[in-house]
Amino acid sequence: MKYAEYIRRIEIDSLWSGRKHIVWELDRKVNILSGVNGVGKSTILNRLITPLGFPDKGELPRGNGVKVDVVPEDATHIRYDVIRSIDRPLINAEIASKLDFNVATELDLQLFTLQRRYLDYQVNIANRMIAALQEGKAEEAQRLSSVKTRFQDMIDRLFSETGKKIVRTANEIRFMQMGEELTPYKLSSGEKQILVILLTVLVEDNQPYVLFMDEPEVSLHIDWQQQLLELITTLNPNAQIILTTHSPAMIMNGWMDSVTEVSEIEG
DSSP states (O other): OOBOSEEEEEEESOSBTTBOOEEEEOOSSEEEEEOSTTSSHHHHHHHHHGGGOSTTTOBOOOSTTEEEEEESTTOOBOOEEEEEOOOOBSSOHHHHHHTTOSOOBHHHHHHHHHHHHHHHHHHHHHHHHHHHHHTTOHHHHHHHHHHHHHHHHHHHHHTGGGTEEEOTTOSSOOEEETTEEEOGGGSOHHHHHHHHHHHHHHHTTTOOEEEEEESTTTTSOHHHHHHHHHHHHHHOTTEEEEEEOOOGGGGTTTOGGGEEEHHHHBO
């Protein structure tokens, strides 16, 4: 499989029942799709994401009214992740509490899956650090460890008002708050959301990949909305971001030129 570095152009023959031909030229870094409710923002994302299949395989669509141009042109697959904002319950909350079952919502399920990926990421980084040290490449080993530290520093800073700090000696994500250890499932919806986004970016391990986000700001404090894109691009400069949003706060920190209105790409 030859993986693409990023998506250059998206073309959709018909968005709804033969109407709205979409042609969207994308930036290498950040692409923000804006528009009023019902104009088709989420539909455009879903039409593109659905034929890609599983994120770890991401076979580029062929036919079905969706055409994707990528760089390099001969790539057959793409790495990607999807972040959605709606935190719907998976099972009844009363049943979950009786079963002492932590994974009760969609965000919980994403966190549960990410914990496994986080363990794999740490093992991979540790092995590469050992290899670098054995080859006398101390600076490379330091660079490898610095990304995880940067992630932990980000989360500690974001959660500082509530006194939560990541337990840096734990293999899984854990927090300390006033002497009590917390699992991620005990966080608020907004805290879970920002953790899911940044942890997803971290475990991609600086690889070129596409991060799709459908209104990621819904549960986030306005200050976090303003910081979000900078946090992601700092954590993985090789990521390409494609997102929908209603929030002016998402573009306040210098991202105005990255905004595309749906009306600008429909024919």
